[in-house]
Amino acid sequence: MSTYARPLEVLIDELGRLPGIGPKSAQRIAFHLLNVDRTDVARLAEALVDIKDKVSFCERCFNVAEGPRCEICLDSGRDDHVLCVVEEPKDIAALERTGMFRGRYHVLMGAINPLEGIGPEQLRVKELAERLADEDVNEIILCTNPNLEGETTAAYIARMLSSFDMITVSRLASGLPVGGDLDYADELTLGRALEGRSFLTQSTPPKNRVQPTSSVD
Amino acid sequence: MSTYARPLEVLIDELGRLPGIGPKSAQRIAFHLLNVDRTDVARLAEALVDIKDKVSFCERCFNVAEGPRCEICLDSGRDDHVLCVVEEPKDIAALERTGMFRGRYHVLMGAINPLEGIGPEQLRVKELAERLADEDVNEIILCTNPNLEGETTAAYIARMLSSFDMITVSRLASGLPVGGDLDYADELTLGRALEGRSFLTQSTPPKNRVQPTSSVD
Numbered sequence: 001m002s003t004y005a006r007p008l009e010v011l012i013d014e015l016g017r018l019p020g021i022g023p024k025s026a027q028r029i030a031f032h033l034l035n036v037d038r039t040d041v042a043r044l045a046e047a048l049v050d051i052k053d054k055v056s057f058c059e060r061c062f063n064v065a066e067g068p069r070c071e072i073c074l075d076s077g078r079d080d081h082v083l084c085v086v087e088e089p090k091d092i093a094a095l096e097r098t099g100m101f102r103g104r105y106h107v108l109m110g111a112i113n114p115l116e117g118i119g120p121e122q123l124r125v126k127e128l129a130e131r132l133a134d135e136d137v138n139e140i141i142l143c144t145n146p147n148l149e150g151e152t153t154a155a156y157i158a159r160m161l162s163s164f165d166m167i168t169v170s171r172l173a174s175g176l177p178v179g180g181d182l183d184y185a186d187e188l189t190l191g192r193a194l195e196g197r198s199f200l201t202q203s204t205p206p207k208n209r210v211q212p213t214s215s216v217d
Numbered sequence: 218m219s220t221y222a223r224p225l226e227v228l229i230d231e232l233g234r235l236p237g238i239g240p241k242s243a244q245r246i247a248f249h250l251l252n253v254d255r256t257d258v259a260r261l262a263e264a265l266v267d268i269k270d271k272v273s274f275c276e277r278c279f280n281v282a283e284g285p286r287c288e289i290c291l292d293s294g295r296d297d298h299v300l301c302v303v304e305e306p307k308d309i310a311a312l313e314r315t316g317m318f319r320g321r322y323h324v325l326m327g328a329i330n331p332l333e334g335i336g337p338e339q340l341r342v343k344e345l346a347e348r349l350a351d352e353d354v355n356e357i358i359l360c361t362n363p364n365l366e367g368e369t370t371a372a373y374i375a376r377m378l379s380s381f382d383m384i385t386v387s388r389l390a391s392g393l394p395v396g397g398d399l400d401y402a403d404e405l406t407l408g409r410a411l412e413g414r415s416f417l418t419q420s421t422p423p424k425n426r427v428q429p430t431s432s433v434d
Contacts, residue, residue: 004310005283007271011264017257019249020242030268031307032236034281038269040234045262047228051247052255054224064251066222090248093221 008034057089060131062107062124064089072105079103082139085128085157087111087150091143103139106131111149112156120156128157132164139168146174225251274306277348279324279341281306289322296320299356302345302374304328304367308360320356323348328366329373337373345374349381356385363391 004012008030015026033041057063058070065071072078072092082103086092092105108123131137142157144150154171161169174192176185185193221229225247232243250258274280275287282288289295289309299320303309309322325340348354359374361367371388378386391409393402402410 004306005272005281005287007264007267007283008281011268014261014264017261018246020245021238025237027307028237029235031305033265034268034272041265041269044231044234045265047224047231048250048258048262048265050224051228051251052258055222055251064222064225066224070222088248089221090244 057107057109061105062089062109062127063092063105077102080135081137082141083131083137084141084143086143087145087153091145095143101141108144108153111144111153113149123153125157125160129160132161132167138166139170142169142171146172274324274326278322279306279326279344280309280322294319297352298354299358300348300354301358301360303360304362304370308362312360318358325361325370328361328370330366340370342374342377346377349378349384355383356387359386359388363389 011033012023012026012030015021015029016023018026021029033044054066055064056066056068058065058073059068060073061070063070063072065073079102082101083106084092084095084101084103085106085108086095087108087110089107092107095101095105106124106128108125108128110118110123112118112120112123132140140157140161142154144153158169158171161167173196174189175196176182176189176193182190228250229240229243229247232238232246233240235243238246250261271283272281273283273285275282275290276285277290278287280287280289282290296319299318300323301309301312301318301320302323302325303312304325304327306324309324312318312322323341323345325342325345327335327340329335329337329340357374357378359371361370375386375388378384390413391406392413393399393406393410399407
C-alpha cells in the first residue's frame with residue numbers, strides 16, 4: 001500500500017539500506033529531511049557524491065586518501081622504520097587519537113575470515129610484503145582486532161614476517177581496559193592481563209608462573 | 218586531528234546531524250558508502266534532492282504529496298464524510314496499514330506543546346475549521362497520540378468542534394495492546410482499558426462502576 005508520495009518512499013527505501021538503519025529510523029530521517037532547509041539536504045547529497053568522486057585509497061598504505069597518497073604517507077615528519085598493520089582505515093583514526101604513534105600504517109582491508117571466504121589473498125598482505133622489500137622498515141606492530149579474525153590474521157602475518165629477519169614484530173597488548181573493574185572482566189581478558197603483566201620490580205622472575213593461554217598470537 | 222580525507226570527514230559530519238545517528242554510526246555509514254557501488258551512492262544522493270524538489274504537502278489535508286493534492290485526496294473512491302485528524306503525515310501511513318479506514322485525513326502538523334511554544338495557531342487547526350465549513354463531513358475521529366500533547370490537542374479540537382452540531386466527534390480507544398500482558402500494562406493504560414471496556418452481554422449496566430480517571434479527552 002503506497003500512502004507516501006513516491007519520492008519519499010524511494011528515500012526511505014534507500015536510507016533503509018544503510019547499515020544500522022531500520023525501516024523506522026529511515027522513515028524518521030526522511031520526515032526530518034522533509035522539514036529541514038533545502039540547502040542542508042543539498043549539502044548532504046553533495047557530501048555523498050563527493051566521497052565517491054574525491055576519496056580513494058592510498059596506493060601505498062590503503063588508508064583513505066584524497067589523492068594517490070594519504071595524508072600520513074605524505075607527512076615527511078613520520079618515522080619510516082615502524083609500521084602499524086591495521087584491518088580498516090578507521091583503525092588508523094583510533095590509533096592517531098592516542099597521539100602515541102608517529103610511524104606509518106598499512107591497512108589490510110579486512111581480516112582473515114574463512115566463513116566469509118576471506119583469506120590472505122583477499123587482503124593487502126601481498127602489498128605489505130612488497131612494501132617490506134622496498135622500504136626500510138625494522139618494526140611492525142600488529143594492530144588487528146583482539147577477536148578471532150584479528151588474532152588469526154596477526155598470527156598469519158607474524159609467520160609470514162619470520163622470513164624477514166631484520167624486522168621486529170610486536171602485537172598490541174591485551175588486558176584490562178583503563179578505568180575497568182577486575183570483577184567485570186571476562187576470563188579471557190583477565191587471563192591475557194595476567195600473561196602480559198608488567199613487572200614493576202624484578203628479581204629474575206621464574207618463567208611460566210602463569211599458565212599461558214592457548215592464544216594464537 | 219584530521220586523519221580522514223576531508224570529503225569523508227564532511228560526510229561523517231553531515232550524517233551525524235541526522236536524527237538518531239551518532240558519531241559512531243555516521244562513521245560506520247560513511248565507510249560503508251566508501252566501499253559501496255558508485256551508482257548506489259548516486260541513487261541515495263538523488264533521492265535526497267528529489268524529496269526537496271518533488272515532495273510537498275497536500276494543500277487540502279497536509280499529507281505528503283507529489284503534486285498540489287495527495288494520493289488520498291485524489292482518490293475518488295474514499296468517503297468524504299469522515300475525517301481522521303492526525304498529528305503527522307506518518308500517522309496516516311500507520312492508519313492506512315490497518316486497512317480499516319476509507320475516509321479522508323487532516324494532518325495538524327504537530328500537537329499542542331506550550332513548552333515548545335506550539336499552540337493551536339502553529340497547527341493546521343484553522344485549516345481544519347475551514348474544511349469543515351466547505352466540505353460535507355459528519356464524523357471526525359481524533360487520532361492524535363495518546364500522550365499529554367496529543368490528548369491536549371484532541372481536547373482542544375473537540376471543544377472547537379462542539380460549535381459544529383452536525384459532526385460526531387470520536388477519539389481512538391485507549392487500552393491494552395493486542396498480544397500484550399495485563400501484568401506488564403502500566404496503571405494508566407489499564408485504567409483506560411477498564412474505562413473503555415466493551416460490554417459483551419449487557420443488562421442495563423450501572424453507570425460509574427469504574428471511577429473515571431481524570432483524562433483530558
